Amino acid sequence: MLDRVIKVALRGIGLNTMLTVTAAARVILRTGEGSKVTGLVAGRTEEEDVETQLDRTAHDLYVGMAETIHQQLGLKVALYSEHGITDDGAADLYLVTDPIGGTTYALHGHNEAVWTVWGILDAATKAPILGGAADARHGEFLLTYEDGVRLTSLDWATGDSGLSTLLTPSRKTELDNSVILSGYMGDFKYGLPFMELMRPIAERASLTKGDPSLLRPFVWHAGGESTGPYLVRGDNGGVHFYASAWEPRNEVDVWLPFAAATGSFVGMVTADKEVEPYEGFNPNLFAEGRIPIFVAAVTRQLAEACVREMPAETVRRIHDNPPR
Numbered sequence: 107m108l109d110r111v112i113k114v115a116l117r118g119i120g121l122n123t124m125l126t127v128t129a130a131a132r133v134i135l136r137t138g139e140g141s142k143v144t145g146l147v148a149g150r151t152e153e154e155d156v157e158t159q160l161d162r163t164a165h166d167l168y169v170g171m172a173e174t175i176h177q178q179l180g181l182k183v184a185l186y187s188e189h190g191i192t193d194d195g196a197a198d199l200y201l202v203t204d205p206i207g208g209t210t211y212a213l214h215g216h217n218e219a220v221w222t223v224w225g226i227l228d229a230a231t232k233a234p235i236l237g238g239a240a241d242a243r244h245g246e247f248l249l250t251y252e253d254g255v256r257l258t259s260l261d262w263a264t265g266d267s268g269l270s271t272l273l274t275p276s277r278k279t280e281l282d283n284s285v286i287l288s289g290y291m292g293d294f295k296y297g298l299p300f301m302e303l304m305r306p307i308a309e310r311a312s313l314t315k316g317d318p319s320l321l322r323p324f325v326w327h328a329g330g331e332s333t334g335p336y337l338v339r340g341d342n343g344g345v346h347f348y349a350s351a352w353e354p355r356n357e358v359d360v361w362l363p364f365a366a367a368t369g370s371f372v373g374m375v376t377a378d379k380e381v382e383p384y385e386g387f388n389p390n391l392f393a394e395g396r397i398p399i400f401v402a403a404v405t406r407q408l409a410e411a412c413v414r415e416m417p418a419e420t421v422r423r424i425h426d427n428p429p430r
Contacts, residue, residue: 108228108235112179112181113235113236115178115179116175116179116226116235116236117236117238117249117251119171119174119175119178120171120224120226120236120237120238120249121238121247121249123167123168123170123171123224124222124224124238124239124240124247125240125247126167127164127167127168127205127206127222127240127242128222128240128241128242128245130160130163130164130167131160131164131206131220131222131242131243132242132243134159134160134163135220135242135243158206160206161188161189161205161206162189164205164206164222165187165188165189165190165203165205167205168185168187168201168203168205168224169185169190169192171201171224172184172185172192172201175199175201181198181199182196182197182198182199183197183198183199183200183201184197184199184200184201184229184389185201185203186200186201186202186203186356186359186389186392187202187203187204187205188203188204188205188356189205191392191393193389197229198229199226199227199228199229199235200226200227200228200229200232200387200389201224201225201226202224202225202226202227202356202359202360202362202387202392203222203223203224203225203360204221204222204223204224204330204331204356204357204360205222206220206221206222206242207220207221207222207223207330207331207332220241220242220243221239221240221241221242221331221332221335222239222240222242223237223238223239223331223332223334223335223360223361224237224238224239224360225237225359225360225361225362225363225364226363227362227363227387232386232387232388233366234362234363234365234366234367235363236249236250236251236363236367237249237250237334237360237361237362237363237364237367238250239331239332239334239335239361239364241335244259245259245260245261246258246259246260247259247260248273248335248338248364250363250364250366250367251272251367253272254272254273254275254338254367254368255272255273255275255338255364255367255368256270256271256272256273257270257271257273257339258270258271273338273339273340273342273368274340274341274342275337275338275340275368275369275370275404276340276341276344276346276404276405277404277405278340278341278346278404278405278408279405279407279408279411280314280316280407280408280411281307281310281311281314281408281411281412281415282311282314282315282316282317283311283312283314283315283316283317283320283321283322283323284316284317284320284323285311285316285323285324285346285347285408286323286324286325286326286344286345286346286347287304287307287308287311287323287324287325287326287345287346287347287348287349287412288325288326288327288328288329288333288336288345288347288348289304289325289327289329289348289349289350290327290328290329290330290350291327291329292327292329295351295352295429296329296350296351296352299351299420299424300349300350300351302417302420303349303351303399303416303417303420303421304325304349306415306416306417307323307347307412307415307416308322308323308325309415310415311323326345328345328348329348329350329357330350330353330354330357331357331360331361333345333348333357333358333361333402334360334361334362334363334364334365334370334402335361335364336348337364337365337368337370337402337403337404338364338367338368338370340404346403346404346408347401347402347403347404347408347409347412348400348401348402348403349399349400349401349412350397350399350400351398351399351400351424352396352397352398352424352428352429353396353397353400354394354395354396355388355391355392355395355396355397356392356393356395358372358384358397358400358402359386359387359392362386362387365402369405370402370403370404370405371383371401371402371403371404371405371406371408371409372384372402373400373401373402373403373406373409374397374398374399374400374401375398375399375400375401375413375416375421376425377398377421377422377425377426379413379414379416379418379421381401381406381409381410381413384397384400396428396429398424398425398428399421399424399425401413
């Protein structure tokens with residue numbers, strides 16, 4: 107177990123890395139330099155995800171973060187990134203990161219959030235220690251603390267930052283018309299199964315007027331690495347429930363410290379529609395492992411309520427048809 111002083115130092119190193127990554131991302135988003143596709147992400151098809159020069163630049167900055175932790179704190183770090191793994195089997199800590207998420211949106215000219223997300227885990231137990239995330243486009247920085255997750259907004263024009271705000275996680279347990287559902291719909295491979303799974307959930311939720319001012323539930327198109335940051339915001343600009351077919355594990359592992367800090371549920375749906383907790387980070391499965399039906403929610407009760415509405419035949423078909 108790391109003492110508080112070490113955690114404070116790790117948090118500071120992580121924040122400095124996020125500031126550097128987001129600054130580089132903003133230059134590239136503005137100028138287009140660095141947006142050239144340089145290859146594929148390991149375990150993905152071209153339609154799912156590609157590697158750009160920005161991805162590679164951000165990855166290298168996280169390599170630097172691992173080296174800084176070793177130099178300043180004497181802790182050896184194994185780096186697990188979408189764009190490369192460095193692990194000699196003798197690490198004290200795992201640094202698990204999606205250096206830049208949202209490049210697919212940016213490549214298509216969409217003005218969406220561009221996230222950098224990282225988590226630090228104990229190498230012996232795989233338990234989350236702390237984590238961070240930042241939206242380069244909107245200047246929002248989130249860090250985990252002992253009492254939860256704190257949000258700081260940075261004004262890119264002036265360089266001023268506002269007060270650090272402790273986010274209050276949602277404790278929603280039941281379906282009603284105020285629920286916010288989410289999933290990645292930028293690729294038909296994910297989008298079509300998502301809609302099959304979500305339609306009956308949304309229809310059921312519409313029957314209960316938790317908020318009389320709303321007509322029906324809202325569906326947000328966030329996914330992957332940004333799920334953790336959106337879950338911790340819950341009722342205040344976040345989401346309540348996320349689902350995805352054949353979710354890459356490296357999209358989940360990077361934000362596990364956020365779930366640990368707020369009590370969010372991270373799980374899987376079996377072929378028989380049973381809800382089970384996600385087994386957690388596994389170094390051997392990080393690069394190419396996938397989860398047949400992945401779910402995450404602000405509470406386990408809400409996850410189970412949503413899964414009860416999923417069509418059994420759709421759940422079974424997804425399990426029987428892994429991506430090729």
